[in-house]
Amino acid sequence: MPKPRVLSKIQMPPRVKGFNPMGYYRKNAEPVKLSIDEYEAIRLLDYEGLTQKQAASIMGVSRPSVTRIYQKARVKMATMITEARQLSIEGGRIFFDSSWFCCENCDSKFNAPLGKQPECCVLCGANTIYNLEE
Amino acid sequence: MIVAIPVSENNVKGTVSTKFSRSPYFAIVNKEEKKYEFVINNYIDEIEGVGKKLFAWLMKSYGVNTLLAYELGIKVQQLADEQNLQLIIINDESMTLEKILQYLGV
Ligand SMILES: [Zn+2]
Numbered sequence: 001m002p003k004p005r006v007l008s009k010i011q012m013p014p015r016v017k018g019f020n021p022m023g024y025y026r027k028n029a030e031p032v033k034l035s036i037d038e039y040e041a042i043r044l045l046d047y048e049g050l051t052q053k054q055a056a057s058i059m060g061v062s063r064p065s066v067t068r069i070y071q072k073a074r075v076k077m078a079t080m081i082t083e084a085r086q087l088s089i090e091g092g093r094i095f096f097d098s099s100w101f102c103c104e105n106c107d108s109k110f111n112a113p114l115g116k117q118p119e120c121c122v123l124c125g126a127n128t129i130y131n132l133e134e
Numbered sequence: 135m136i137v138a139i140p141v142s143e144n145n146v147k148g149t150v151s152t153k154f155s156r157s158p159y160f161a162i163v164n165k166e167e168k169k170y171e172f173v174i175n176n177y178i179d180e181i182e183g184v185g186k187k188l189f190a191w192l193m194k195s196y197g198v199n200t201l202l203a204y205e206l207g208i209k210v211q212q213l214a215d216e217q218n219l220q221l222i223i224i225n226d227e228s229m230t231l232e233k234i235l236q237y238l239g240v
Contacts, residue, residue, distance in 0.1 A: 011211050015225060048208045058208070097215055106237055107225045113218040122135075123202070123222050124237040 008037035008069070009060040010094045013109060013132050018088035019080075032080045035092030038073035045070055096133060104128040135165040135220070137200040138192045139234060144172040146232040150224060154203045154210055155184045161231050162196045168240045185209030193217070202234065 014036060037059070044055040045066075056066040080087045099112040105126035112118055120127045140157030141148040151157035156178055163170040173196070177188045185207050192198040200220040201210070204227050214221055224234075 011208075011215070012206070012221075012223065015223075044208065050208065058212070109223045109225070111221045113220055122200070122220060123224075123234070125239070 006061055006065075007093050007095050008040060008065075009058070009097055010036055010040050011058070011097050012111075013096065013100050014039050014089045017090065018086060020086055021084040024084055029083070029085055031086035031088045032076050033091070034073060034076050034080075034087055034089050036089060036094045037069050037092040038076065039089050040094075041066060041070040042073050042077065100132040101129045102132055104130070135200050136196060136198050137161075137163045137165065137202050137222075137238070138196065138198040139163060139202045139231065140175075141172070141231050144174075146235065147230055149228055149230050150202070150204050150234070152204050152227055154201070154206050155188055160192070162192075162198065163235065163238060163240055165238050165240060170235065170240060186213065189213045 018031065040059060041055060044050045044058060045052065050058070052063050052066050052070070056063045059066065061069075076087075079085060099115070099117070100109055101112065101118060101121075102109050103121035103124060103126055105128050106121060106124040108121070108123045109132070110118070110122045118129065121129050139161045140151035140154050141159050141161050142151050142157070144159045148159070157175055158178060160173050160175060161170050162173060175188065177184045177191070180187065186209055189210055198219075200222065201214055202222040202224065204224055206214070206221070206223070
């Protein structure tokens, strides 16, 4: 039995819930499901250009875990572009660095430093906010 | 709340710069006093450690406690977390400073 993987720490939620192929896409095909830890691995390693060791330290998991998460993520990204599949970004064994909220009025995301729960959007003041973890 | 906003131009018609650390200007907005000013990013062409230097300067010189951005580099994000800064990530890169000031009531 492999020992259960520890939760990956995510600095910030992904910007969107997923992507649609342009022009053509296979009807009824299941979307490729990229988990948020897989998204984070791609972001840290390929977008930010960090080493696996640095990414492991940011995500709070072991280096071999990062290698595994990253490997899975790459296969999924390749499947998505080769098979022209939809991509959804959701779930995974994760927790956020601090609580994150989204505002339906101005479409911004903001955190709650020091665990202070906001009653309204820190940018526009609207009370149409929801917790991204719920 | 004192917010640092990376902006493409030093006027309210300017939009939010996509890359925080490489933004030519910052708007420093004081929400309570309803004031804002533009400052030049002198670290823009530095090769290494831009995020760290820029962050220290914004904190020390302007008492910034909130960062508003479209995308934050990993270094700035880590520093902001360590200092428990308020972060606001907008989802529209074409948002002008004028619109942001309107949202903040400044
Ligand atoms: Zn809002």
